[in-house]
Amino acid sequence: MKNPFGGLGGLGDMAKMMSAARDMQGKVEEFQKSLEAISVTGEAGAGLVRVTATAKGDLTAIEIDPSIFVPSEKQVVEDLILAAIKDAQARATERAQSEAQRLAQEMGLPPGMKLPV
Numbered sequence: 108m109k110n111p112f113g114g115l116g117g118l119g120d121m122a123k124m125m126s127a128a129r130d131m132q133g134k135v136e137e138f139q140k141s142l143e144a145i146s147v148t149g150e151a152g153a154g155l156v157r158v159t160a161t162a163k164g165d166l167t168a169i170e171i172d173p174s175i176f177v178p179s180e181k182q183v184v185e186d187l188i189l190a191a192i193k194d195a196q197a198r199a200t201e202r203a204q205s206e207a208q209r210l211a212q213e214m215g216l217p218p219g220m221k222l223p224v
Contacts (some may be wrong), residue, residue: 147193156187158195
């Protein structure tokens with residue numbers, strides 16, 4: 108009976124696939140590290156509160172305009188801080204997805220294929 112795999116030719120293809128998978132894994136790891144170097148800024152109250160985060164969503168800084176430090180406005184300040192954090196997180200997610208799409212295109216992956224972010 109003849110070998111349905113055509114000799115050892117299939118092993119060479121398998122080695123190529125494994126090599127391609129390792130290359131892709133390396134690119135995805137580089138991509139995930141690059142998200143840590145990208146900064147996005149979310150804001151609330153027309154810039155009275157600004158929050159900076161990495162594209163991975165890690166918060167790195169918060170800036171609050173001193174004009175909003177009025178004791179009677181405590182709830183407003185807290186709401187603005189929360190809104191700025193949510194804005195920064197949404198921008199981080201958006202940026203990470205944009206970078207993932209760019210990388211997927213560079214790697215020749217089909218449109219819509221998701222990379223882990």
